[in-house]
Amino acid sequence: MKIYFATGNPHKLKEGEMILRDLKGVKIEGINIPYPEVQGTLEEVAEFGAKYLYTRIKKPVFVEDSGFFIEVLKGFPGSYSRYVQETIGNRGILKLMEDFKGEERRAYFKSVVGYCDEDGVKLFKGVVRGKVSYEIRSKGYGFAYDSIFIPEGEDRTFAEMTTVEKSRISHRKRALEEFKEYLKKRLSSP
Ligand code: IMP
Numbered sequence: 001m002k003i004y005f006a007t008g009n010p011h012k013l014k015e016g017e018m019i020l021r022d023l024k025g026v027k028i029e030g031i032n033i034p035y036p037e038v039q040g041t042l043e044e045v046a047e048f049g050a051k052y053l054y055t056r057i058k059k060p061v062f063v064e065d066s067g068f069f070i071e072v073l074k075g076f077p078g079s080y081s082r083y084v085q086e087t088i089g090n091r092g093i094l095k096l097m098e099d100f101k102g103e104e105r106r107a108y109f110k111s112v113v114g115y116c117d118e119d120g121v122k123l124f125k126g127v128v129r130g131k132v133s134y135e136i137r138s139k140g141y142g143f144a145y146d147s148i149f150i151p152e153g154e155d156r157t158f159a160e161m162t163t164v165e166k167s168r169i170s171h172r173k174r175a176l177e178e179f180k181e182y183l184k185k186r187l188s189s190p
Pocket of ligand 1 (some may be wrong): 009067068081082085142144
């Protein structure tokens with residue numbers, strides 16, 4: 001069975017392929033077909049995107065929508081993560097966080113996978129909790145907020161961890177693991 005992963009982001013595709021690689025009987029293939037990103041929650045974006053793409057290609061397809069949420073900023077940038085990253089960027093975020101210390105720096109990444117096939121759409125979610133670092137720290141891995149996010153139980157940022165290390169604990173990993181379990185059950189049921 002071939003399942004299409006609709007994304008224009010090579011980092012996401014690499015993480016996705018790595019996580020779903022060992023799923024027997026399924027081949028993941030990236031496709032870069034843009035889909036309208038409705039303004040709304042990650043769930044709404046993923047559901048709309050998956051349905052939209054299925055009506056276009058008529059093949060099993062999934063999208064993944066994610067965001068970065070800072071608790072003390074009431075979830076900002078959240079659904080606006082891409083825009084905020086492209087405008088004020090990590091320096092702007094660190095500036096907004098200047099007065100916050102310790103636990104006040106709590107943040108999380110959330111990922112929602114939307115999968116659609118002939119049976120309709122299903123959503124799978126994953127979260128990774130951690131803190132906003134005090135400075136930008138990167139060894140050249142990852143992208144966007146990775147260089148200011150330290151996951152729980154770590155002292156390195158995501159951008160100081162290899163893709164393999166990040167893919168073991170990331171929000172995307174958790175959402176895709178749920179998706180994988182669903183596919184396993186589906187493939188094994190008669
Ligand atoms: P998208 O709309 O799902 O492509 O993601 C929204 C934005 O969230 C991205 O453009 C990034 O700025 C941010 N983001 C999502 N996942 C990650 C991640 O794993 N690391 C760093 N930033 C991320």
